[in-house]
Amino acid sequence: MFDLFAKVFGRDDASKEVAKERLRLVLVHDRTSLSPQAMENLKNDLLKVISEYMDIDDQGFRVDFSRHDDAMALVANIPIRSVKRKSLSQ
Amino acid sequence: MGEAIVITSGKGGVGKTTTTANLGAGLAKAGNKVALIDADIGLRNLDVVMGLENRIVYDLVDVVEGFAKLKHALIKDKRFENLYLLPAAQTRDKTAVTPDQMRDLVGQMKADFDFVLIDSPAGIEQGFKNAVAGADKALVVATPEVSSVRDADRIIGLLEAQEKHKPFLIINRIRADMVKRGDMMDIDDMIEILAIELLGVVPEDEAIVVSTNRGEPAVLNPQSRAGEAYRNIVRRLQGENVPMMKLEDDAGFFGRLRKLMGFKG
Numbered sequence: 001m002f003d004l005f006a007k008v009f010g011r012d013d014a015s016k017e018v019a020k021e022r023l024r025l026v027l028v029h030d031r032t033s034l035s036p037q038a039m040e041n042l043k044n045d046l047l048k049v050i051s052e053y054m055d056i057d058d059q060g061f062r063v064d065f066s067r068h069d070d071a072m073a074l075v076a077n078i079p080i081r082s083v084k085r086k087s088l089s090q
Numbered sequence: 091m092g093e094a095i096v097i098t099s100g101k102g103g104v105g106k107t108t109t110t111a112n113l114g115a116g117l118a119k120a121g122n123k124v125a126l127i128d129a130d131i132g133l134r135n136l137d138v139v140m141g142l143e144n145r146i147v148y149d150l151v152d153v154v155e156g157f158a159k160l161k162h163a164l165i166k167d168k169r170f171e172n173l174y175l176l177p178a179a180q181t182r183d184k185t186a187v188t189p190d191q192m193r194d195l196v197g198q199m200k201a202d203f204d205f206v207l208i209d210s211p212a213g214i215e216q217g218f219k220n221a222v223a224g225a226d227k228a229l230v231v232a233t234p235e236v237s238s239v240r241d242a243d244r245i246i247g248l249l250e251a252q253e254k255h256k257p258f259l260i261i262n263r264i265r266a267d268m269v270k271r272g273d274m275m276d277i278d279d280m281i282e283i284l285a286i287e288l289l290g291v292v293p294e295d296e297a298i299v300v301s302t303n304r305g306e307p308a309v310l311n312p313q314s315r316a317g318e319a320y321r322n323i324v325r326r327l328q329g330e331n332v333p334m335m336k337l338e339d340d341a342g343f344f345g346r347l348r349k350l351m352g353f354k355g
């Protein structure tokens with residue numbers, strides 16, 4: 001009965017799904033051999049470059065790996081506070 | 091010229107030694123001349139799993155250092171006269187042997203045996219490098235758990251970087267009941283994540299503990315599910331095409347009947 005339920009409603013909380021998701025992320029780091037420190041450096045470098053063009057909210061700034069269909073992508077979420085007038089006129 | 095196969099994993103306690111013993115006994119039973127090398131120097135174990143611990147005189151390090159002849163160090167199995175074990179040294183450490191020495195030794199043994207199986211220690215350091223040095227093929231053992239799969243991925247990366255071995259996966263200790271309720275990764279999940287070819291799936295089985303207690307590999311026990319899985323892997327290693335065994339959590343009459351029909355075909 002429970003199995004039927006699980007099939008019909010799809011148990012997203014099944015612990016194997018949690019395991020797979022955690023593995024997926026940890027393996028990207030392992031495989032690209034990017035340590036958490038290297039990720040932090042990448043983030044800071046990105047922040048520095050983008051800040052030359054716009055005023056960004058560095059608290060909300062996030063960089064992470066994510067999966068799109070079958071490929072892995074590096075996804076950055078960069079909240080903008082304001083765009084600098086100087087960069088627009090260039 | 092025989093084939094040298096290393097059984098490795100990264101993580102400890104996932105079933106490398108159990109797998110080496112069972113595949114060795116199974117290959118020998120099928121008529122092959124087989125040598126097992128315990129490359130876990132300092133943590134000798136294959137001897138007790140095989141039930142041969144009382145016969146050890148010389149070990150791997152003695153042979154490599156020229157202190158004993160290979161033929162004097164090889165212990166003959168009690169069940170099969172075409173099965174031999176080269177035990178690990180217990181009082182030395184991994185640095186007592188180099189990858190070059192292992193390559194020479196395994197090369198020499200391949201001339202005399204159809205299969206040379208090498209039981210690797212855990213880890214990715216010198217012990218692992220020694221174990222894989224002379225191997226033609228690598229079997230990576232992993233259990234359906236996050237830490238084991240992660241370590242297996244690491245090992246597969248190292249093996250693929252050498253471009254010498256194409257690694258094959260053996261999934262061990264899978265439990266059909268847990269897979270069914272979504273609390274254990276299944277075969278497809280593991281293959282998808284690790285992206286290597288599957289050689290076999292061994293269920294969690296009490297018979298493994300019992301057989302280890304007795305020093306009698308489960309592959310020789312016709313009742314054991316894990317033994318059956320190992321018998322299938324043995325056939326695959328000999329080039330046969332054997333379908334994967336169905337995972338079942340009920341060992342009842344119908345379950346067994348279905349299983350029997352599933353694989354006789």
Ligand SMILES: Nc1ncnc2c1ncn2[C@@H]1O[C@H](COP(=O)(O)OP(=O)(O)O)[C@@H](O)[C@H]1O
Pocket residue numbers: 099101102103104105106107108109262263264292293294295296298299302316
């Ligand atoms: N399929 C299985 N079912 C039940 N127990 C198992 C199974 N495979 C291995 N074990 C147990 O797990 C433990 C570790 O196995 P072992 O082969 O020594 O691992 P490793 O050589 O990788 O460290 C042993 O106690 C063994 O009996």
Ligand SMILES: [Mg+2]
Pocket residue numbers: 106107108130135209210211
């Ligand atoms: Mg072991």
